[in-house]
Amino acid sequence: MVGETFFTAIGCMDGRCQEVVDEFGRAHFGALYPDTITEAGLVGILAKNPSDEFLDGLKEKIMISVQRHHSKGIVIDGHSECAGNPVDETTHKENVRNAVKVISEMIDNAVPVLGVYLSRHPMDQTQWQVAEIYPSL
Numbered sequence: 001m002v003g004e005t006f007f008t009a010i011g012c013m014d015g016r017c018q019e020v021v022d023e024f025g026r027a028h029f030g031a032l033y034p035d036t037i038t039e040a041g042l043v044g045i046l047a048k049n050p051s052d053e054f055l056d057g058l059k060e061k062i063m064i065s066v067q068r069h070h071s072k073g074i075v076i077d078g079h080s081e082c083a084g085n086p087v088d089e090t091t092h093k094e095n096v097r098n099a100v101k102v103i104s105e106m107i108d109n110a111v112p113v114l115g116v117y118l119s120r121h122p123m124d125q126t127q128w129q130v131a132e133i134y135p136s137l
């Protein structure tokens with residue numbers, strides 16, 4: 001259908017993340033619908049030498065989004081207070097950088113891949129804010 005554009009949201013299953021990441025992806029990629037791929041603490045799993053089985057399953061889902069839905073790009077999230085990846089913020093952000101690298105290579109850079117980190121808004125603890133995580137130089 002005309003106007004049914006997609007991007008790909010990859011990250012934690014934590015329900016507090018989804019809307020924030022969806023909003024970011026819509027704005028950043030100019031696409032309407034997120035294809036959402038989640039695990040508990042996904043960027044932490046990717047940092048811990050995951051099995052080929054896990055990586056193959058992940059790639060299969062990503063390629064459906066990229067090839068069948070012509071995804072305009074991928075956003076990968078990590079977040080504070082993560083039950084699935086309970087590491088400090090610096091490590092978690094490094095996990096996001098690593099995940100961007102792993103997934104970019106996995107798909108041969110077919111689409112742009114961005115990393116983000118979500119945390120509680122300092123002025124309103126009920127809201128979550130998103131910050132882009134840039135690659136290390």
Ligand SMILES: [Zn+2]
Nearest residue numbers: 012014082083
């Ligand atoms: Zn989490």
